[in-house]
Amino acid sequence: MLANTLLLASALILGHPSAPTGRPSLRCAVVADSTPLQLHASGKTFADFLADAKARREGWLAINDSARVDAGLVARARAGGGTWRLLVVAVDRCGDSMNSVPYLAKLAEQVPGLELRIVHPDQGRPVQAAHRSLDGRIATPTIVLLDAAGKDVGCIVELPQAIRDWAHGVRSTVSADSLHAGIRAYYASNHGVGMTTEAVEMLEAAKRGDVHCLRGAP
Numbered sequence: 001m002l003a004n005t006l007l008l009a010s011a012l013i014l015g016h017p018s019a020p021t022g023r024p025s026l027r028c029a030v031v032a033d034s035t036p037l038q039l040h041a042s043g044k045t046f047a048d049f050l051a052d053a054k055a056r057r058e059g060w061l062a063i064n065d066s067a068r069v070d071a072g073l074v075a076r077a078r079a080g081g082g083t084w085r086l087l088v089v090a091v092d093r094c095g096d097s098m099n100s101v102p103y104l105a106k107l108a109e110q111v112p113g114l115e116l117r118i119v120h121p122d123q124g125r126p127v128q129a130a131h132r133s134l135d136g137r138i139a140t141p142t143i144v145l146l147d148a149a150g151k152d153v154g155c156i157v158e159l160p161q162a163i164r165d166w167a168h169g170v171r172s173t174v175s176a177d178s179l180h181a182g183i184r185a186y187y188a189s190n191h192g193v194g195m196t197t198e199a200v201e202m203l204e205a206a207k208r209g210d211v212h213c214l215r216g217a218p
Contacts, residue, residue, distance in 0.1 A: 035126055037150035040087045043117030046105035055093035064102045069110065069196050077111045077200045080207045083148040086116040086199070089124030090141040095184075096158055097141040103192030104143065104199055114203070131155045131213070134168065145202050154202035155213040160194030162186070 044052070053060045086108060090097035101118065108116040121128060121140060128138035130152075145154035159167065163186040171179060186194075205212035 036087050036144060036146050036152060037085075039119050039124060039127065040085050040115075040117045040146060040150075042123065043087065043119040046101065046108075046116060046118060049090075049092075049101075049118045053092040055091075056095070056098050057092070059095075059098050060092065060102070063098060064105075067102045067106045067192060069103060069107045070193065073196055073200050074107065074110045077107060077114065077203055080204075081113055082207060083113045084115070084203060084206070085146040085150075086114065087124075087127065087144045087146060088116060088118045088141055089121055089128050089143075090118050091120060094140040096139075099187040100141055100143075100160070100192065100195040103196050106192075107196050107199060131157050133157055143199070145199075145206055147206060153206040153211055156195070156198055156202065157213075159183070160186075160190070161198055162194050163190075 050060060050064060086104060088097075088101055088104065090101055092098070105116055108114045119127075121138070124142065125138065127144055128140075128142045131142050131144060133139045139158035141156075141158065143156040144152055147153050158164070163183055166186075167179060167183060170182070174182075202212040
């Protein structure tokens with residue numbers, strides 16, 4: 001009975017119109033310019049990453065096939081132009097990566113000047129260490145935005161902001177199973193909108209000269 005109540009509460013919170021929508025900007029830790037540029041240059045395209053994926057392969061393929069990005073978000077990302085790089089630290093076994101990276105790849109495909117590359121944590125550990133979750137963990141995916149000069153100008157760590165806020169608020173009061181069920185429910189209903197919206201907001205902030213960095217949930 002209690003478990004059912006917790007799951008119901010999770011569903012209500014996830015769908016509640018008054019759920020937190022604010023996306024605070026946090027200054028990202030400084031990373032040497034050459035490191036992210038070199039990592040990005042050495043990273044895989046999403047097509048190559050997908051071809052090599054073994055863990056959760058069916059899930060990756062299914063989400064990639066169905067992934068779409070709202071035309072309004074694409075238009076916003078294109079506005080102002082410029083040269084930008086998305087450096088993504090991810091692994092195929094990570095469910096959060098599987099539910100976010102395909103949408104980011106679809107966004108990048110439609111935005112001239114925005115190039116996405118993926119590196120494994122074995123190579124991307126310095127970037128993860130510089131952009132930790134709220135409780136100090138390194139996490140996947142870690143997404144860093146680089147400008148034309150290779151400067152670190154934004155990040156998103158692990159989870160979209162809305163589900164991060166929810167998970168942070170209920171983590172101490174629900175079981176791990178209920179927490180993960182709520183996160184899975186969010187992904188199933190959100191279809192990448194949260195992650196792509198935050199990526200566009202990060203890009204817009206960088207074009208204004210601001211750093212927009214979103215950390216993952218503890």
